[in-house]
Amino acid sequence: MSLSILLVGCGKMGGAMLSGWLDRSLRAEDVVVVEPGGAELPVKVVAAADGIPEGFRPDVVVLAVKPQVMDDVLPAYARFAAAGAVFLSIAAGRTLASFERLLGADAAIVRAMPNTPAAVGRGITVCCPNDAVGPAMRDQCTMLLEAVGQVAWVEDEGQMDAVTAVSGSGPAYVFLLAETLARAGEAAGLPASLAAQLARATVCGAGELMHRCGDDEPAQLRKNVTSPNGTTAAALDVLMADDGLAALMERAVAAAARRSKELAS
Ligand SMILES: NC(=O)C1=CN([C@@H]2O[C@H](COP(=O)(O)OP(=O)(O)OC[C@H]3O[C@@H](n4cnc5c(N)ncnc54)[C@H](OP(=O)(O)O)[C@@H]3O)[C@@H](O)[C@H]2O)C=CC1
Numbered sequence: 001m002s003l004s005i006l007l008v009g010c011g012k013m014g015g016a017m018l019s020g021w022l023d024r025s026l027r028a029e030d031v032v033v034v035e036p037g038g039a040e041l042p043v044k045v046v047a048a049a050d051g052i053p054e055g056f057r058p059d060v061v062v063l064a065v066k067p068q069v070m071d072d073v074l075p076a077y078a079r080f081a082a083a084g085a086v087f088l089s090i091a092a093g094r095t096l097a098s099f100e101r102l103l104g105a106d107a108a109i110v111r112a113m114p115n116t117p118a119a120v121g122r123g124i125t126v127c128c129p130n131d132a133v134g135p136a137m138r139d140q141c142t143m144l145l146e147a148v149g150q151v152a153w154v155e156d157e158g159q160m161d162a163v164t165a166v167s168g169s170g171p172a173y174v175f176l177l178a179e180t181l182a183r184a185g186e187a188a189g190l191p192a193s194l195a196a197q198l199a200r201a202t203v204c205g206a207g208e209l210m211h212r213c214g215d216d217e218p219a220q221l222r223k224n225v226t227s228p229n230g231t232t233a234a235a236l237d238v239l240m241a242d243d244g245l246a247a248l249m250e251r252a253v254a255a256a257a258r259r260s261k262e263l264a265s
């Protein structure tokens, strides 16, 4: 892959993406990371924008700082927008218009929402471009993000709040499922360590099964586990009740989407 990348912010998500890029043979000399606290990484790390090597011309500036600090951070990078770089923001809730205000109306900006499985090449990122993003920039962003998983594009920025609520935050819901399944196992009489092992292996195994059976709907995989009048049916009667998981998930996703909208204001 021959793209030069400036990664601004290398915390949980920036770090997940970076490790995905490095695993997939992005050349280390093509990446500069800005991280105020420093970091032990096999790429050049600087503490602030003024430490970026003279002459480094990123094709893509990836913005992976918290939405709340974006306004303070961004002006130091506006020169790269003027030089033709595309800005790829992964900040929840930050709109294309807010970047245009800070970088200039002609700046090329992609608002994107990845997720942490990017660290193992199994992320999914949804991207939304502004009008200044041409086909070549779109291809660059796709190439970068496909290095860490699947990529989809939407033209309607209004969909990004729901995207954030489903796939951006979604891994946390799955990890919570593993945590709560383990606790329920304990409550049913298992030792804590065995319950945790069972829950983890079950979530990982079921995820992998769904991954490999790409053509089968999750509903079909669920039915495959469910014997008539058996144990799974007994549990699903609880989970699929009117006030069960579907209602709870709908409320959870709506709350996340609402928060994404709030972060924009
Ligand atoms: N975590 C996730 O699952 C996902 C997060 N996102 C988005 O990714 C972004 C980052 O989130 P996340 O990785 O969780 O947060 P983190 O706090 O883990 O990462 C942010 C990083 O940015 C650093 N930072 C702070 N100020 C600056 C600066 N001026 N210049 C460069 N770096 C700076 C922070 O350093 P320090 O800690 O020293 O302040 C930190 O390492 C957010 O906008 C979030 O909305 C999107 C999808 C999924």
Ligand SMILES: O=C(O)[C@@H]1CCC=N1
Pocket (backbone or CB within 6 Å): 092, 164, 168, 169
């Ligand atoms: O919780 C957050 O705000 C970020 C965005 C999606 C996942 N984590």
